[in-house]
Amino acid sequence: MRGASATRIRPLRLAVGLAVLGVALVLDFTLEDLVPDSSIRQLMTLAACNVVVALSLNVINGMAGQFSIGHAGFMGIGGYTSAVVASHVHHMLGGGEPTFSRSFVVVPISLLCSAALAGLFGFLVGLPSLRLRGDYLAIVTLGFAEIFRLVIATAQSDEDGDVFTRLISRLGGQNGYQGIDNQGVPLYAGPFWVFGLAFILGVVAWRIKFSGWGRALRALREDEIAAAAVGVDPTRYKVTSFVIAAVGAGIAGGLMAIMRDGTPLVNPDNYNFQASFDAITMVILGGSGSVTGSALGGVFITFTIKAIEQVQALDFIQELRTQFPTLDLNALRMIVYAIVLVLLMAWRPEGLLGERELFQRRKRNEGGDDTGTGTEAEPAASGKAVKA
Amino acid sequence: MELLLENVTKSFGGLRAVSDVSFSVKDNVIFGLIGPNGAGKTTVFNLITGVYKHDSGRITFGSTDIGKLKPAEIAGVGIARTFQNIRLFGQLTVIENLLVACELQKRAHLAAAIFRSPVHYEDEKAMHDRALELLRVFDLHRMADEVPTSLSYGNQRRLEIARAMMLRPKLLLLDEPAAGMNYGEAEGLKTQIRWLRDTFDLSIVLVEHNMQVVMGVCEEIHVLDHGETIAHGTPEEIRKDPKVLAAYLGEEESAEAVREAVEEASRPDVSKVDPPSSSRLAKSAGTSSPGPAEEAPAADSRPLSQPELEEISKDLQEKLERGLSQPDAEEAVADLSPKSDPPPSLADPAKEEPARRPTGAVSGAPSAKAEPKKEAAPTASLPSSPFVKVAEPKEVPAPISVPAPSSTGAFRPKMITQPFISEGELGEEPPKQTTSAAASASSEEPLPRTPEPFALAESARNIPVAPRVTGRDAPGARSPSAGAGPGRGEKPGSTKKEGDR
Numbered sequence: 001m002r003g004a005s006a007t008r009i010r011p012l013r014l015a016v017g018l019a020v021l022g023v024a025l026v027l028d029f030t031l032e033d034l035v036p037d038s039s040i041r042q043l044m045t046l047a048a049c050n051v052v053v054a055l056s057l058n059v060i061n062g063m064a065g066q067f068s069i070g071h072a073g074f075m076g077i078g079g080y081t082s083a084v085v086a087s088h089v090h091h092m093l094g095g096g097e098p099t100f101s102r103s104f105v106v107v108p109i110s111l112l113c114s115a116a117l118a119g120l121f122g123f124l125v126g127l128p129s130l131r132l133r134g135d136y137l138a139i140v141t142l143g144f145a146e147i148f149r150l151v152i153a154t155a156q157s158d159e160d161g162d163v164f165t166r167l168i169s170r171l172g173g174q175n176g177y178q179g180i181d182n183q184g185v186p187l188y189a190g191p192f193w194v195f196g197l198a199f200i201l202g203v204v205a206w207r208i209k210f211s212g213w214g215r216a217l218r219a220l221r222e223d224e225i226a227a228a229a230v231g232v233d234p235t236r237y238k239v240t241s242f243v244i245a246a247v248g249a250g251i252a253g254g255l256m257a258i259m260r261d262g263t264p265l266v267n268p269d270n271y272n273f274q275a276s277f278d279a280i281t282m283v284i285l286g287g288s289g290s291v292t293g294s295a296l297g298g299v300f301i302t303f304t305i306k307a308i309e310q311v312q313a314l315d316f317i318q319e320l321r322t323q324f325p326t327l328d329l330n331a332l333r334m335i336v337y338a339i340v341l342v343l344l345m346a347w348r349p350e351g352l353l354g355e356r357e358l359f360q361r362r363k364r365n366e367g368g369d370d371t372g373t374g375t376e377a378e379p380a381a382s383g384k385a386v387k388a
Numbered sequence: 389m390e391l392l393l394e395n396v397t398k399s400f401g402g403l404r405a406v407s408d409v410s411f412s413v414k415d416n417v418i419f420g421l422i423g424p425n426g427a428g429k430t431t432v433f434n435l436i437t438g439v440y441k442h443d444s445g446r447i448t449f450g451s452t453d454i455g456k457l458k459p460a461e462i463a464g465v466g467i468a469r470t471f472q473n474i475r476l477f478g479q480l481t482v483i484e485n486l487l488v489a490c491e492l493q494k495r496a497h498l499a500a501a502i503f504r505s506p507v508h509y510e511d512e513k514a515m516h517d518r519a520l521e522l523l524r525v526f527d528l529h530r531m532a533d534e535v536p537t538s539l540s541y542g543n544q545r546r547l548e549i550a551r552a553m554m555l556r557p558k559l560l561l562l563d564e565p566a567a568g569m570n571y572g573e574a575e576g577l578k579t580q581i582r583w584l585r586d587t588f589d590l591s592i593v594l595v596e597h598n599m600q601v602v603m604g605v606c607e608e609i610h611v612l613d614h615g616e617t618i619a620h621g622t623p624e625e626i627r628k629d630p631k632v633l634a635a636y637l638g639e640e641e642s643a644e645a646v647r648e649a650v651e652e653a654s655r656p657d658v659s660k661v662d663p664p665s666s667s668r669l670a671k672s673a674g675t676s677s678p679g680p681a682e683e684a685p686a687a688d689s690r691p692l693s694q695p696e697l698e699e700i701s702k703d704l705q706e707k708l709e710r711g712l713s714q715p716d717a718e719e720a721v722a723d724l725s726p727k728s729d730p731p732p733s734l735a736d737p738a739k740e741e742p743a744r745r746p747t748g749a750v751s752g753a754p755s756a757k758a759e760p761k762k763e764a765a766p767t768a769s770l771p772s773s774p775f776v777k778v779a780e781p782k783e784v785p786a787p788i789s790v791p792a793p794s795s796t797g798a799f800r801p802k803m804i805t806q807p808f809i810s811e812g813e814l815g816e817e818p819p820k821q822t823t824s825a826a827a828s829a830s831s832e833e834p835l836p837r838t839p840e841p842f843a844l845a846e847s848a849r850n851i852p853v854a855p856r857v858t859g860r861d862a863p864g865a866r867s868p869s870a871g872a873g874p875g876r877g878e879k880p881g882s883t884k885k886e887g888d889r
Contacts, residue, residue: 208501211498211502212491214501215480219477222477223478227477227488228458229439229463229475230488232460232488233459240498
C-alpha cells in the first residue's frame with residue numbers, strides 16, 4: 001500500500017476522518033436528545049477528555065519510557081488557562097449563552113493558550129530533569145504538579161501584593177475559578193470539539209508513534225547509549241516528547257474546563273495527585289506505548305469512576321453508610337485500582353494491549369518485497385472508543 | 389577524513405584509564421587498537437564517540453573538534469560504532485533497528501510526520517529501501533520483521549554493524565566484533581571488514597582481542613597497556629615489538645603456536661576432505677583447508693619465521709601429541725573444528741536458502757556450474773598472499789571473491805558481494821556466468837576471476853552512497869535477495885532470475 005501511492009492522499013482514510021468529524025458535529029446538536037441524562041453526557045465528554053490525557057501521557061510514559069507522575073500539573077495549567085481565556089473572550093464577545101458559532105472563536109483561542117502555556121512549563125520542567133537519569137523526572141514532575149496546585153489553592157486575595165500574587169489570587173484560591181465576577185466559566189466545548197479533538201489528537205498520537213520520531217523514542221527507551229550512537233540525541237528527543245505530552249495535557253485540561261456538560265468551575269482539587277495517578281493508570285492499564293490502548297484505558301477508567309459512584313448511590317450502600325459513616329467507595333476506588341494494577345502487573349505487565357495497537361496492520365519486509373511500512377493504519381480507534 | 393587523537397587523557401577518580409594517548413587514523417585504513425584487558429581500548433572508543441568526555445587533549449575528526457560534541461552529534465559527523473556487549477533495540481524489529489539510525493539524515497521532522505507530508509513518505513520510503521538494501525548485504529533481510537533478541541549471536545553482531553552503516557559513516561569503530569566467534573566466523577569477519585572498508589570507502593578502527601583477526605586485517609596497530617601507548621606500527625612491527633610481546637602478545641602467540649601444531653596434526657584429515665587444497669598445504673605451512681585457513685597464514689606463518697617461536701610450536705606440538713592436556717591446545721582444537729567440518733558456521737543461511745531459492749529450471753543449472761568453480765577456486769586463491777594484502781590495500785578485494793567454495797570464510801564475502809552483482813553488473817547473466825565459470829573451471833589461472841571482485845566493488849560503491857535521493861527501482865532492489873545465496877552455485881540461479889525479469 002506504500003510505494004507509488006505513498007504520497008497520495010488516501011480517499012478512504014480521508015472519508016473516515018471526515019465521517020468521524022461529521023458524527024461529532026451531529027452529536028453536538030443531538031446529544032442532548034439522545035442522552036437526556038446530563039451526568040451520562042458529562043461522563044462521555046469526560047471520557048473523551050481523559051482519552052486525550054492518556055494519549056498525551058502515553059507519549060512520555062509509554063513511548064519515551066520516562067516516568068512522569070505529574071501530569072495533573074499540566075492539565076491544571078491547561079484548565080486554568082483555558083477557563084480564564086474563555087471567560088475573557090466570552091466577556092469581550094458580549095457574554096450571553098455560549099453558542100456553537102462563537103465556540104469557533106473561543107475554543108481554539110483558549111485551547112491554543114492552554115497548549116502553549118502547558119508546553120512552556122513542560123519545557124521548563126523537562127529540560128533540567130530529562131538531562132538526568134529517568135528517576136529524576138518522576139520526582140520533579142510530582143513536585144511540579146503539587147507546587148502548581150498548592151500555589152493556586154493557597155493564594156490569598158491580597159490586592160497590595162506584587163503582580164504575581166494579585167494574578168494568582170484572581171484564580172479563586174481554594175474555591176476555584178468561576179469566571180469573571182463569578183459568573184461561571186463559559187462552557188463552549190460541545191461534543192463536536194471534545195470528540196473531534198479526541199479523534200484528531202488520537203490520529204496525531206498514532207502518527208507520532210508510527211513515524212521515525214516515535215521509532216527513535218522507542219529506541220531511546222531500549223538503550224540510550226546505543227540510540228545516541230546512531231544519532232538520536234536523548235535529551236532533545238526526551239524533552240520534545242515531554243513538551244508534547246505537556247501540550248496534550250494542557251489541551252485535555254483546557255477541554256475539561258470548558259466542556260459543555262462539565263461544571264462552570266475550575267478547582268485546584270481537580271488536579272491533585274489522584275488525577276495524575278488516574279492518568280498513569282489509564283496508560284498502564286491500556287498498554288504502555290499503545291495509542292489505542294491508552295485511549296481504551298482512558299475510557300475505561302472514566303467509566304469505572306462513574307460506576308463506583310453509581311454503586312455508591314445504591315440504596316443498599318446508602319443504608320450501609322448510615323451504619324458505617326466512614327464507608328466511602330470513592331476512597332475505596334484507590335484500593336480497587338491498586339488491586340487491579342497489582343493483578344495486571346502480575347499477569348499482564350505490559351497492559352491490556354501491550355505495545356500493540358488495535359487495527360494495526362503489519363507488513364512484512366521479507367525477501368525482496370518492497371512494501372513500505374505497514375504500521376500505517378490510521379486509528380479509527382480513539383474515535384470509536386470515545387463513542388463507545 | 390582523518391581521526392586524530394592528541395594527548396588524550398581520561399581519569400575515573402584516581403584511575404587513569406587513558407593516559408596521554410595520541411594516534412591518527414587516516415582515510416581508508418583498517419586500524420587496530422589492541423591491548424590486554426583493562427588497557428583502555430573501549431574507553432578510547434567511548435571518548436571518540438562522546439560517551440565520555442576527555443580530561444585533556446584533543447580529538448578531531450577532519451576539521452571538527454569532536455571532543456566536545458554530544459554522542460548524537462558525533463554520529464552525525466560520520467563516526468559510527470558497534471558495542472562490545474551488543475546493544476540492539478530489543479523491542480524494535482530488525483529493520484526498525486536500522487531505521488532508527490536514519491534520524492539524522494531524514495528531512496521530515498516531527499511536524500512533517502504528524503501531517504504526513506510527502507516529504508515524510510519519501511523519507512520513509514528511501515529509509516526503508518536503504519535499510520532493506522543493507523539487510524540484504526548483511527544477509528539479514530529474511531529476519532527483517534523479527535526482534536533482534538531472536539537472532540543468533542553472529543546475526544546480532546552483523547545487525548549492529550548494519551545499523552552503524554545506516555549512518556553512512558566515514559569512520560567505523562568496531563568494538564570486539566570477533567568476540568564469541570569461532571575460527572571460521574572470525575575468518576569470515578576479516579574479509580567482511582575489508583569488504584566494508586573497500587565498498588563503503590571508510591576507515592575502520594578495530595578493538596579486538598582475537599589476534600587472528602587483528603594481525604590478519606589491520607594495516608596499522610596501536611597498542612595500549614594500562615591506558616598508555618606502548619607501541620604503534622604495522623602488524624609486523626607490532627609482532628616484533630618486545631614491549632608488546634611482553635605485555636600482550638606473548639600469551640597470544642603461544643596460543644597460536646598451539647593452533648599451528650594442531651593444524652599440523654590434523655593435516656591428513658583435512659586433505660582428505662578437500663584434496664585440491666593439499667597442494668597448497670605444501671606451500672604455506674599451517675594452512676589446512678582452503679577457505680577459512682586461506683587467511684590464516686598471515687597469522688600463523690609469521691611466528692614461524694622466528695626461530696624461538698618455532699621452537700615453542702614444536703614443543704607444544706609434542707605436548708599436543710601426548711594428549712591435549714593444555715587448555716590452550718584445547719582452545720586451538722575448538723578453533724579448528726570448523727575446518728574439519730566447514731559447513732557449520734554457514735549452516736543457518738545455507739539451510740534457509742534452498743527453501744527460498746527460485747524454483748524449477750533455475751536450481752538445476754547452477755548446481756552443475758557450482759562444481760567446476762569449487763575446484764577452481766582454491767587454486768585461484770593460491771597466489772594471493774595475506775602479506776600482499778597488508779602492503780597493498782588495492783589487492784584486497786581479490787581474496788574476497790576467491791574463497792568461494794564451501795568453506796566458512798568464503799561464504800560470507802560471497803553473500804556480501806552478491807547483492808551487488810545484479811546491479812547491472814550482470815546484464816544478461818547466463819552467458820557471462822558460463823564463461824566465467826568455464827574459465828575458472830578450465831584453467832587454474834586467477835586472472836578471469838580477480839577482475840570480477842573489483843568490478844563488483846566498484847558497482848557496489850555507488851549503491852550505499854546514493855540511494856536516498858534516487859530510491860531503488862524494483863529490480864535493483866529486489867534481485868539482491870535472491871543473490872544472497874550461500875555458495876557460488878547460487879549465483880547463476882539468482883542472476884538468471886534477474887535476467888528473466
